[in-house]
Amino acid sequence: MQDKTLQKLQKQPLYRQVEEHILSKINEGYFLINEALPSEWDLAKLLDVSQGTVRKALTELVEYGILSRQQGVGTFVNPPPSDWGKFPLNVSDKSNLIQEEPKQEILSLSKVTIPDAATHFLNLRRAQQAWQITSLWRLNAKVIAVDYAYLSCEFLEHLSARVIKESGGLYSFLQRKHATHIAVKEEQLFVMRLAKEEAVLLQADTADAATLIIRMTQNLNAEPIEWRKRILLNHEFAIVIR
Amino acid sequence: MQDKTLQKLQKQPLYRQVEEHILSKINEGYFLINEALPSEWDLAKLLDVSQGTVRKALTELVEYGILSRQQGVGTFVNPPPSDWGKFPLNVSDKSNLIQEEPKQEILSLSKVTIPDAATHFLNLRRAQQAWQITSLWRLNAKVIAVDYAYLSCEFLEHLSARVIKESGGLYSFLQRKHATHIAVKEEQLFVMRLAKEEAVLLQADTADAATLIIRMTQNLNAEPIEWRKRILLNHEFAIVIR
DNA sequence: GAGTGGTCTAGACCACCAG
């Protein structure tokens, strides 16, 4: 029983260390997206722990949405989540279960003074600078939502719309390029009427009803990453919560 | 190794049988609400399984929200969930984390022809009869939501507003009196404008914006139980999703 | 039939809480 890669006798439980190890291998590109991991027994041998410990680690990563399991086949690395989030839209036709995810278009990226509402969650001071990423969401060519994401400039010094697009979204970019796996901490939903600015962007009437969604995301160490505000026209589409 | 209460060599995994056993003991009133269960080791001895198997069963019941665990203290039976659901409301004051659950008032209970939208989920035919339970929800005396719950009459032959009130809500009633633990299968959220009928009930203006919530609930065997429609005025309160 | 995930055991030790 020799310590090979994991530091036993640490405050962190062994299975957490196994999780960290697997995550870092994913980040390094050693375990590839949509590819199978080594079997539970092989991982156990590799890391010098029991299969049960590997199993517990994999179970948590499956619950986080990072891995998928198929009995008799293997355990696979999921692609990074999209910026839309985990609640798909459901076209409310007669019991059609057509669930779709809208397409993102990044409108702009810039440094702005952070909105007051976001300061507390991101641990920033009032009127400090932060990245603002504005996106438009389309379902079948129709604009259905606008989106303002805010991130601390200290956390991310360099950023451009191009690299985010190339990665396929902010969350994908953070996972691929900054080894930051993202998790939603909380979402808050309000009804509202559109202000002029959003009505123009959404090609809708002022005073139309919409859903205001505030999303707060963090990394797997529960450190705040992003505060996002979305205005969604879900008259004809349902937000599906499972 | 004698089979005492569980039937081993069954298609169901042992830990599921342990779950069933614990649930039935809760339903029988043998394990009391807010009281501690026997320790994992005692349960293991009692049911003639290993502590690991008991542990896995308890873990699932904790995830369902039926039990709570406290390290070093014990495992406790939670009170049944309220009809409000698992998403509390958040007063949107300056980062006040005051989360509150509104108070329910049952307005009426009657047999009606079921709305078309609910037939598919409840496996009923069009224009069949179903129970309709109408509730009003108040936050600090202010009316904020109306609620129409539908249940199959075949599933529940006898029902009255009084017994539901006495139990503290429909879900509580189903758990206490019908051994039916309830789980949300899916919720769908739309924005809408108030129709006259709801505007009156909610003491709001016609054409005011509101959130329409469709909730589908099932028992732990994934059989459909209830289809519920809620109209919520969440201008000033957020629905909090964790 | 070989290989994978899924279940189960018996026994050990650790971390936390209460009296």
Place this chain on the structure above:
DNA sequence: TGGTGGTCTAGACCACTCC
């Protein structure tokens, strides 16, 4: 200090998938 939940092991067997 004794009892509880939390972690970990080594080894066994089952259930499923694919060749």
